[in-house]
Structure formats: C-alpha cells, structure tokens
Amino acid sequence: MSNGTPPPPAAGQAPPGLDPERLRAHLDRERPGLVSGPLGAQLIEGGRSNLTYRVTDGTASWVVRRPPLGHVLATAHDMRREHRVISALHDTAVPVPEALLLCTDESVIGAPFYVMELVAGTPYRTVEQLAPLGPERTRAVVLSLVDTLVELHAVDPAAAGLGDFGRPDGFLERQLRRWGKQLAASKNRDLPGIDALHEALGRALPASPAPTVVHGDYRLDNVLVGAGDTITAVLDWEMSTLGDPLTDLGLLAMYCTDLGLPGSPVSTTSGAPGHPDPDELIARYAERSGRDVGRIAWYTAFAWFKLAVILEGIHYRYTLGQTVGAGFDRIGELVPVFIDRGLTTLKEG
Template sequence: MSDGQDYFERLVDEDALRRFLAAELGEADAYEVRHHAEGHSNETLFVTWGDRELVVRRPPPGETADTAHDVLREYRVLEALQGTAVPIPKPVVGCADHAVLGSDFYVMEKVAGDVLRDAEPDRFATPSARQQVGEELVDTLAAIHTLDYEAVGLGEFGHPPGYTERQVDRWQQQIDWATERTAAERTVPELDDVGEWLAENCPEEHEHTLVHGDYKLDNVLFAPGTPPELAAVMDWEMATLGDPLADLGWMLSYWRDAGDPEPATPELTATFMEADGYPTRRELVERYEAATGIEYENDRFYRTLAVYKLAALGEMFYRRYLEGNSDDPMYPRMEQRVPALAERARRITDGDEPL
C-alpha cells in the first residue's frame, strides 16, 4: 500500500461516510471521494453524491480539535453568514460523532470557480479584470468587517478586547516552542528583536469586528467567467471577534507591488499581482477605508505582525521536520526562509518596505 493511499484511509472510512450521507441526504447512485491536497491545516475531501458535488472538512488525523483545527467552529461561522453580504459555501451538515471519520467534520456544497494561488486564469489577464480582482478581494474583506456579528448570532464568538496584544503573545510563544529544538541548528536573533518591537508598539485600542484570521487571495474563490466575481471565502477555522486591521495587514503582507524585493518565501508567495492593472497596496487600503470607515493606522505594526506570524509558522514547520514529523519538502527550507522573513519584518519596522 502506498503512503498516499494509507494516508487517505486515515482521513476517511468511505463506507462509514456513505452511510452517514445516505442517512442525512438520502441515497445516491453515484459516490466518489477524492483528497484535495492543497493547504497546510484542515483536510479537504471532494465528494460526488449523486448529482451533487460536496466538500468534507476535517482535522488532520491524530490532531485534537484546538483552535487551528476546530472544524465545527468553522461550520458555525458558515451557518451564521448564510444570507449576508459575505459570500460563502453553503453548509450542509456538521458531525461531532467520531465513529464516522474519527474526528469532527462537516459537509458543505462545492463552489465552482478558481483559486488564484500560483497564477491568474487567462480570462483575468487584462488590466480591467486585474483591477476588479483586487477590488473584489478588498470589498469582501470590508463586508466581513462591517457585518453586524451580534445580529447573526456571533456575539459570543470571541473576546475582542485585547485581541491584538494576545496575538503578539501567542506567536511569541509559538516561536519559543519551535526554537527549543531549532536553536541547536541555527538561531534567528532578529525574531527576538521583532517580537520586542511588536510588544512595545502594539495598539492599545482597536475596532471590534468579525475577523477571518487567514484572509488572503488564495483563500477566496472566483466564479467562472468574467468579469471577476468573488464567489466564496474559504478556510474560516481561525475566525473570531477581534481587530480588523490584523486581517488587513495579513492580506497586505501577501500582496505584491511592482518593484518589491524578492519574496522571502517564494513557495508561499505569488507574484502575478505585480502585473499591470492590479491595484497597489495603498490603493487597496484607500478602498478599504472608504468602504468600512475604519482608518488603517499603524501600518508598520500590522504588516510586521503578519510577517512575524508567518515566521513563527515557518519555525514550527522546521521543528517538525527536524523531529521527523513531516515529509513536506517545504519544511526543511525554513532553515533559510525564517531568517529571510525576520529580515523582512525588520525592513518593515525600519520603514524600508513601505506601504
């Protein structure tokens, strides 16, 4: 049995899933399950059920349902956002019975379209379409941040006061955990400097909104056809109530302007939005401010925090590689990528990589 097949069988008991779907949705003549291997957090399965195309989301096998893998929390958000201005996949059913797949999971309708991960579709390769891609991306973020979260039943979904300070503390702790092992291979003292700068420059007050937690171009899906239409925001497992500018800073940290330095993490950074027609970061900010009425203050802090978080993730990847807990070919590259990210964070704090 191949490693891939073994992993697939750890993800899904096809007979158990079929019985579950039949009980919930009625019997179907056609049934097929495929593993969608993109992403680095929760697992995604594509399921054909009769004439319906469905998606199953579940944690990686062996993981407990902490914040990063709490798929039923994600399902709750999708249910709450039905009928709002935020485009999302339609949730079908959630399941907390581990007898089915060995974990919590939920089922949603599959949305047709494209994720702009490595390149733009040919149909978007015009200046006007590129402009609209950026506008759709930032307008949808504005819709998330201006949503009345109390009205849709998410008033107890998080604790917004102190969110930003907790983010700094949380990611410092993640770096500390990773460096318990990685420091024997090489150290990244610049990360300590960046962490201290963030703690000293953390805004004391911020707006309270629903936040996505991982909002960027490759976590949304564009409908088929033109002009570009953002059809669904995906991957809500990190959603909570908090500081909207943390979402905006994260999105901007992945967005490229023409003339930017080479990416610190080329494996995770698309560059096609440097082409003619895509809005600049500043243009995205101006459109966001106009749509939300929220002023994007403390840009250096929020973009530095975003890069710091990415560095923390990279260092955790590197520790897992060193301990033999992953065969992802990207993980060993973090030996060099994390120092490059730390250097990028320092450039932002020093004003050398402006908005």
C-alpha cells in the same frame, strides 16, 4: 469549491481520513434523500491544515472538512467553529458555501466533520495561475478581494448570532503572546532580530477599533473566483474569531508584497501583471470601510512576525524529519527574510 477542474472521484474511492460508505450511511440517517448513489471521495490539495474533500454520488457533489490526521490541538481544528461561522455568514453579503451538516461523532469517520455545498470557482495561488487573466482582470480580482473583506468587517456580530464567537478585549496582546509562545516552542537556532521584533511589537501595540468577525488567514488563495471574476466563496475559516479587523488587512498587505524571491515555497501572487500594490489595497479598504488605517504598519509588521514564526515551526519539524515534500528544505532560509521585513515595516511605519 474547486482547485481547478479535477476529475470527479469514482464511487467507493476512499482517500485517507474519509470512508465514503460510512459517510453515506450517516448522511442517509441525518439528511435522507440528499445522496442518491454510492459516494466517491477525493482529497482537494492546497489546504494548509484541515483536510478538504470533494465527495459525489455521480449526480451531485459536496465538500467535507475534517481535522488533519493525527491532530492534537482540538482548538485549532474546531469543526464546530468553522461550521458556525459559515452558517452565520450565509445570509450576509459575505460569499460562503452553505453549511449542510455538522457531525461531532468521531465514530463516523474518525474525527468531527462538516458537509457544505460545492461552490464553483478557482483558487489562484501563484503568479503563473493568475497570468493568463491578464493585467486588467488580475487587478479586478484582487480589488474585489479587498471589497469582500470590507463586507466581512461590516457584519454586525451580534445580529449574525456571533456575539460570543470570541474575546475581543485584549485581542492584540493575546495574539502577540500566543505567537511568542509558538516561537519559543519551535526555535532551535539563532534567529537574529526575531526577539527584537517581538518586543518592538509589544511596545507599540495600537488601540483596536470596534471588534468584527475576522477571518484570520485572509488572502487570495483562500477564496474562490468564479464567472465574471467575482469572488464566489471565502474558505478556510479555521482561524476566525471576533477581534481587530486590521489584523486581516495587515496580513493581506503582507501577502500582496512582492518578496522578490522567484520560486519561493511561500505562495504569493503579487508579481502578477496588474496586481495592485499593498498601499492601493490599504487605501481602498480605508475608503470603503471608513476605518482609520494610520497604524497599519504595525499590523503588517505583526503579519511578517506571525509568518516568520509559522515558517520556523515548519523548518523545525523538517529538521526532525516530521515534514516531507517539495520545498520544505527551503523554508528555513525564508525566515530571516520575514524577520527583516517585519523590522523594516515597523521602523518605517
């Protein structure tokens, strides 16, 4: 895992949420011989929720994942689920880091955590980061993102030991209900069209295809791209479950739509030269997976709705002074854009 080429952390360096000495003592007990010197740790920036650290003994390096500081929703930050899914997928065609250790004893670093291998690669989060690749390489990287999604959805959950990883029956209804509740919990201003979009999605629920492992947040900046512009690892499995695979495709199509908003605080790479448009990505997925994508407009509209709800939650916390940092003051103005995109997509589909 990499966010470019950050300098290695110094021995004893202790970022918030991870005590290297306590981690070293635990690893020495559970994986004797793995670590050969004092550990340094460094928070890897860029994650949206769970915290990711690079740790090193000066010779070898690993990655540690733990829930955010002061988290309250255990189900949303379940280290067991993340560890389980990457462990199950490691011997499949889906590129994931090797899981090395799971610790559910909160006395070690203050929360459950797991350790996995450090995979070489770069997460491309912005047009500016992709631009140096040039149009041909950018196109190849994004198309490989679709191909990797096809590989994920081809995994037999039962054969991989994930047959009980989720409840696929009624998956779309529960998803729509869940995000409706999220909206109700954070809505403190008039948002024209949001209720109409929610209701329209409920009236037009498609019949789901056979369930697969779904990532839940599949996009370019949740994968690492390594040598040869190949995807070396799919990361951030905190929302993974068994469900409707087209939810992953709809979300990817949404993230690959050019918002036409330069400098938007919502990361998108769709404006990079050579970046395939959503229609091409959807067609490639359909061809390679064999799935019927005739109702993909619903799934893409649902993705717009889901992101509108997430952004409204961030905006609400910002108004309460609970979220600080660059760009948060502009999140609120994006919500109507996402609502409008959702309504338009559903109507045109």
